[in-house]
Every structure is written in C-alpha cells, then in structure tokens.
Amino acid sequence: xxxxxxxxxxxxxxxxxxxxxxxxxxxxxxxxxxxxxxxxxxxxxxxxxxxxxxxxxxxxxxxxxxxxxxxxxxxxxxxxxxxxxxxxxxxxxxxxxxxxxxxxxxxxx
Amino acid sequence: xxxxxxxxxxxxxxxxxxxxxxxxxxxxxxxxxxxxxxxxxxxxxxxxxxxxxxxxxxxxxxxxxxxxxxxxxxxxxxxxxxxxxxxxxxxxxxxxxxxxxxxxxxxxxxxxx
Numbered sequence: 001x002x003x004x005x006x007x008x009x010x011x012x013x014x015x016x017x018x019x020x021x022x023x024x025x026x027x028x029x030x031x032x033x034x035x036x037x038x039x040x041x042x043x044x045x046x047x048x049x050x051x052x053x054x055x056x057x058x059x060x061x062x063x064x065x066x067x068x069x070x071x072x073x074x075x076x077x078x079x080x081x082x083x084x085x086x087x088x089x090x091x092x093x094x095x096x097x098x099x100x101x102x103x104x105x106x107x108x109x
Numbered sequence: 110x111x112x113x114x115x116x117x118x119x120x121x122x123x124x125x126x127x128x129x130x131x132x133x134x135x136x137x138x139x140x141x142x143x144x145x146x147x148x149x150x151x152x153x154x155x156x157x158x159x160x161x162x163x164x165x166x167x168x169x170x171x172x173x174x175x176x177x178x179x180x181x182x183x184x185x186x187x188x189x190x191x192x193x194x195x196x197x198x199x200x201x202x203x204x205x206x207x208x209x210x211x212x213x214x215x216x217x218x219x220x221x222x
Contacts, residue, residue, distance in 0.1 A: 032208060032209060041215070043213030049208065089151050091151075096142065
C-alpha cells in the first residue's frame with residue numbers, strides 16, 4: 001500500500017517557466033512533509049519542508065504548498081533552470097520518512 | 110568532508126555470499142536510518158537507530174538482514190546469503206533530534222549475480 005504517491009513519473013519544462021511537481025498521500029497521521037532532489041549516482045538531497053500546521057513554505061525559487069483536506073502537496077520551482085533537472089521525491093513522516101516514487105524533471109534550455 | 114559516508118560505494122557479489130556495508134553518519138547525529146532504493150522507485154525504509162538502540166525495523170528486513178550501531182556512531186548493514194532480488198542501492202541517512210530532515214550518503218550499490 002503506497003502511502004505517498006507521485007503520479008507523474010516525468011515532467012519536461014522550458015527554462016524560465018514554472019515547474020509544478022505533485023504528490024498525494026493517504027495517511028492522515030503524517031505531520032511533516034519534505035521534498036528531496038536526487039542526481040544520478042548521488043544520495044537524495046533535502047530541498048524544502050513543511051509542517052502540517054502550515055499551508056505554504058517558501059525558500060528562494062522553491063515553494064511547497066500543502067492542502068491537508070485533499071491530502072495533496074506540490075512543489076513549485078520558478079523560474080526553472082537547467083540545473084534543476086533531477087529526480088524529485090516527496091516524503092512524509094510520522095515516525096520515519098515514507099517516500100513517493102519520484103518525478104524526473106527535465107528543464108530544457 | 111563532514112557528510113554521511115558510505116562504504117563500499119559499489120559491491121558485486123555472487124548469489125549466496127554475504128556482504129556488509131558501513132555507514133558513518135554526521136558527527137553528533139543521534140538518529141541513523143537505512144533505506145533501500147531500486148530502479149524507478151523511491152527509497153524504502155529498512156530500519157533506524159536512535160544512538161545505539163534499533164527502534165524500528167521494516168517488514169522488508171528479512172532475517173537475512175542485520176543492522177548494528179554498536180557505539181551509537183557508525184552502523185553496519187549485513188546481508189547474508191544474498192539473492193538477486195537484493196540488488197539495489199542501500200542508502201544511509203542521519204539526523205539530529207528534531208525535524209526529520211535526513212541527510213543522505215551517496216549510497217552503496219549492490220549487484221548480486
């Protein structure tokens with residue numbers, strides 16, 4: 001039973017435009033959500049997080065939105081840059097992190 | 110480099126052999142996690158330690174798998190009698206007490222022939 005799902009395996013965006021990556025979860029006990037970025041042959045790198053008591057958190061070009069009623073979160077990257085091309089994982093936690101399957105983002109110059 | 114360190118980075122072994130991976134977490138990080146990642150999937154939780162205590166184990170961690178963190182610092186993950194289905198990237202992560210923003214190592218890739 002996948003408790004965290006990323007339904008889009010890939011996303012292609014033009015440089016300078018907005019990238020929106022989506023994530024759905026099923027466990028209402030999750031109270032903290034994170035996004036990780038992964039380049040090939042490297043471990044995941046923490047990007048941004050949000051507590052369940054908030055609905056938005058912003059850090060530079062990255063903003064995470066949380067909709068608890070819909071059990072949905074999204075990551076917005078604006079403007080997108082070619083260096084943002086990577087696999088993005090959302091994760092949620094009660095006791096330990098549960099990861100989604102990832103979305104491969106390709107930002108075209 | 111003060112990040113999470115994992116060794117070896119890549120291990121190729123024959124089915125039935127035992128393998129051991131080592132993880133050195135960031136200094137003073139109390140919590141240490143092991144995850145497994147296969148191609149096209151997100152990391153799957155295996156087990157975690159708070160200091161030297163192993164507090165949780167996933168059902169993915171069969172009896173052929175054992176993890177230790179003897180002095181609350183580095184950790185080892187041993188797989189006995191490896192099977193081809195064990196081929197994966199084994200990721201270690203650590204975090205201090207507080208928000209669970211895990212810091213991952215670069216992983217140890219296991220290939221079982």
